[in-house]
Amino acid sequence: EAGVAQSPRYKIIEKRQSVAFWCNPISGHATLYWYQQILGQGPKLLIQFQNNGVVDDSQLPKDRFSAERLKGVDSTLKIQPAKLEDSAVYLCASTTNDRFDEQYFGPGTRLTVT
Amino acid sequence: AQSVTQPDIHITVSEGASLELRCNYSYGATPYLFWYVQSPGQGLQLLLKYFSGDTLVQGIKGFEAEFKRSQSSFNLRKPSVHWSDAAEYFCAVGPTRSGGYQKVTFGIGTKLQVIP
Numbered sequence: 001e002a003g004v005a006q007s008p009r010y011k012i013i014e015k016r017q018s019v020a021f022w023c024n025p026i027s028g029h030a031t032l033y034w035y036q037q038i039l040g041q042g043p044k045l046l047i048q049f050q051n052n053g054v055v056d057d058s059q060l061p062k063d064r065f066s067a068e069r070l071k072g073v074d075s076t077l078k079i080q081p082a083k084l085e086d087s088a089v090y091l092c093a094s095t096t097n098d099r100f101d102e103q104y105f106g107p108g109t110r111l112t113v114t
Numbered sequence: 115a116q117s118v119t120q121p122d123i124h125i126t127v128s129e130g131a132s133l134e135l136r137c138n139y140s141y142g143a144t145p146y147l148f149w150y151v152q153s154p155g156q157g158l159q160l161l162l163k164y165f166s167g168d169t170l171v172q173g174i175k176g177f178e179a180e181f182k183r184s185q186s187s188f189n190l191r192k193p194s195v196h197w198s199d200a201a202e203y204f205c206a207v208g209p210t211r212s213g214g215y216q217k218v219t220f221g222i223g224t225k226l227q228v229i230p
Contacts, residue, residue: 042204042220042222045217102160103158105157105158108155108156108157
């Protein structure tokens with residue numbers, strides 16, 4: 001079974017530029033999460049999708065971050081414009097509808113904003 | 115609101131020694147508890163989870179954890195550490211949201227260093 005795929009793995013941009021990250025969850029997983037992991041901290045949930053609908057985006061900075069999961073499969077997270085404090089690893093995870101199931105994480109995208 | 119405390123940011127142990135990583139949680143009802151491990155440059159991998167039943171939970175790679183409701187703790191243990199265990203370990207707590215969607219809150223992590 002293929003795992004959660006993310007691309008790119010690394011990205012360096014200047015502040016005020018835009019960037020997009022892509023995630024393809026495990027086949028059949030209805031729930032998809034985007035986390036932000038700043039160095040020295042645990043993952044912080046940015047947005048959670050159930051199929052193509054948003055379940056929770058309460059911690060997503062909506063003035064600059066956006067995310068979509070149009071067909072209920074893969075997802076894109078965008079930052080526009082980026083700030084220095086957006087430097088972090090962006091993790092994508094997916095899980096089934098079973099509330100007892102674990103979350104399966106991708107390898108993450110390390111973003112550096114200069 | 116639920117929260118997780120991992121009081122040890124960094125721990126160093128000798129290879130072959132025993133290991134205990136501490137985790138305390140705050141949650142109003144019976145929590146769902148998880149331990150994840152993150153190797154450098156990798157995503158998180160589940161080590162073990164507790165939902166109900168036996169309070170001593172066995173996981174992968176020889177890890178176990180014990181749920182102690184009276185202490186609001188879910189400490190991770192391993193009797194003999196291997197060099198490959200060097201990684202960062204995250205404790206997480208979660209209820210199910212209304213409607214059954216899973217959501218967890220992660221601690222800040224404990225970085226484990228293993229010395230020969």
